[in-house]
Amino acid sequence: MIYEFQVLTDINIDALLGNYNDRLRWIKQRGYIPSLSCKELEGNVNLVILRLEGDQSGGVFRNEDVVYIFKHQISEILAEHIVKDWEDKLLRREIMRSCRHLPLDERNSVHQRAADFLKKCHDNESLNLLMNFSRKNRITHRLLDYISTNLTVNVEGFINFCMQDYLTELKFAVEVALEELRNQKEYNDFVNLLRYFVDTQPPKIYEVNLMMGANGIFYLWDGQGTKIEENYINYYLDEMLMDEINLDDVLISILITIAPRKIILHNVANLNSEPVEMIKSVFKEKISHCPGCERCYQYAPSKDQHKH
Known part of the structure; x- marks a missing residue:
């Protein structure tokens, strides 16, 4: 039995490769041989080939059961790849789309605030369960559905066409960050106005x-x-x-x-x-x-x- 799945991604894949080996110990213990190869295509696109070989049809698990487990592991690996490795690029893309009118330093501030918001969602147990864990689970299930009927996935295309709800959540993080920036600017303007008032009138009490x-x-x-x-x-x-x-x-x-x-x-x-x-x-x-x-x-x- 041979099963092969191809992944196209233009984001650094080092974490993906390490995650791949860590997650497949159970399959290896069942006598199957998972392998991975990678080559760089034009435009800095990485082609990652995930392959599973073996035949333990006489064992407890059928080959098709092991292939399904392999697909599920691929889905979880790619979901983490999207959340950990793609998220920064997707945030910057959304900021360029919605905050193009802002100067560079303010766009950088929005990016930092949005990333901090998402990190807080990850670090806070309740918010993590509500947003981050749910987000990763949704991506995993969406990927598993896709992998069940396809042999190749272009990660960026998958995000753009199959994960609109995920992109909406990133957009919300940018909107929260933008509102924080506006509030901070208004606060600073207010403080400067008060400072001007204080500095331009004589003190009633020294x-x-x-x-x-x-x-x-x-x-x-x-x-x-x-x-x-x-x-x-x-x-x-x-x-x-x-x-x-x-x-x-x-x-x-x-x-x-x-x-x-x-x-x-x-x-x-x-x-x-x-x-x-x-x-x-x-x-x-x-x-x-x-x-x-x-x-x-x-x-x-x-x-x-x-x-x-």
């Missing part, structure tokens, strides 16, 4: 000390240790009561209004909260960190009860 507490509570005092007037907070009180603005927004708005030339952060070394990161982005060189003072210990986050 130095502000800030301590962040639990549940968004914050403490503000000036360079002389005096609590900053309640007027700044009362200005936003009505909006806070109507749930139209939260404490984080109030804090940032107060600091923008005061426009201090120096902000000392207390007890935030291990606090990566959104308002703290925004404040760092807006005030940058005006920011310094308290190494530890009496108030740091007195108003540690675990003791938060009321604004001080």
